[in-house]
Amino acid sequence: EAQVTQNPRYLITVTGKKLTVTCSQNMNHEYMSWYRQDPGLGLRQIYYSMNVEVTDKGDVPEGYKVSRKEKRNFPLILESPSPNQTSLYFCASTTSAREEQYFGPGTRLTVT
Amino acid sequence: AQSVTQLGSHVSVSEGALVLLRCNYSSSVPPYLFWYVQYPNQGLQLLLKYTSAATLVKGINGFEAEFKKSETSFHLTKPSAHMSDAAEYFCAVSVGDSSYKLIFGSGTRLLVRP
Numbered sequence: 001e002a003q004v005t006q007n008p009r010y011l012i013t014v015t016g017k018k019l020t021v022t023c024s025q026n027m028n029h030e031y032m033s034w035y036r037q038d039p040g041l042g043l044r045q046i047y048y049s050m051n052v053e054v055t056d057k058g059d060v061p062e063g064y065k066v067s068r069k070e071k072r073n074f075p076l077i078l079e080s081p082s083p084n085q086t087s088l089y090f091c092a093s094t095t096s097a098r099e100e101q102y103f104g105p106g107t108r109l110t111v112t
Numbered sequence: 113a114q115s116v117t118q119l120g121s122h123v124s125v126s127e128g129a130l131v132l133l134r135c136n137y138s139s140s141v142p143p144y145l146f147w148y149v150q151y152p153n154q155g156l157q158l159l160l161k162y163t164s165a166a167t168l169v170k171g172i173n174g175f176e177a178e179f180k181k182s183e184t185s186f187h188l189t190k191p192s193a194h195m196s197d198a199a200e201y202f203c204a205v206s207v208g209d210s211s212y213k214l215i216f217g218s219g220t221r222l223l224v225r226p
Contacts, residue, residue: 098144
């Protein structure tokens with residue numbers, strides 16, 4: 001089954017404790033992206049990757065890091081989480097700008 | 113800069129009534145336009161997309177949208193609402209073949225009254 005998986009689905013952590021949210025896709029897509037969803041703001045792009053070792057900032061990259069060492073994986077790293085990073089995070093992948101983006105199930109992060 | 117505006121953060125309709133969710137975009141290049149739906153506690157799934165072919169686009173679950181360049185609109189409609197249509201709907205624009213960036217509107221939550 002074609003899918004994007006994210007782990008963990010739920011995470012509660014404390015300010016400053018480094019964490020990683022994993023994302024994996026099994027569709028051989030070149031393009032992957034991370035979004036955060038906040039009420040009233042829709043989804044905003046954090047980082048994206050157009051291929052292995054090629055990443056770039058989206059609209060809200062501050063406080064986040066990413067890496068793309070393998071085509072299928074695109075982890076999101078929060079080196080020092082803060083409460084304003086409490087949000088719902090989605091990973092997505094696609095083949096081209098005119099095609100559907102496939103979204104993971106989401107990771108709900110709470111930073112206290 | 114490209115942007116998407118969805119009018120109405122909440123829309124409430126009776127079961128069987130027409131559903132109309134509004135989306136206006138701004139783009140300096142011909143856009144690719146999408147409607148995604150998010151059911152409670154789930155990720156987003158594609159309803160339909162416009163990629164410069166037919167201006168009237170049909171999607172899943174009886175939804176359709178019409179691309180109107182003169183009005184820079186891509187409104188989503190469904191003739192008869194069903195209780196299962198209750199969800200949040202997002203309009204999004206992709207800004208050209210060389211950019212994979214997807215810009216989302218703020219979303220419209222559809223409530224369906226019995």
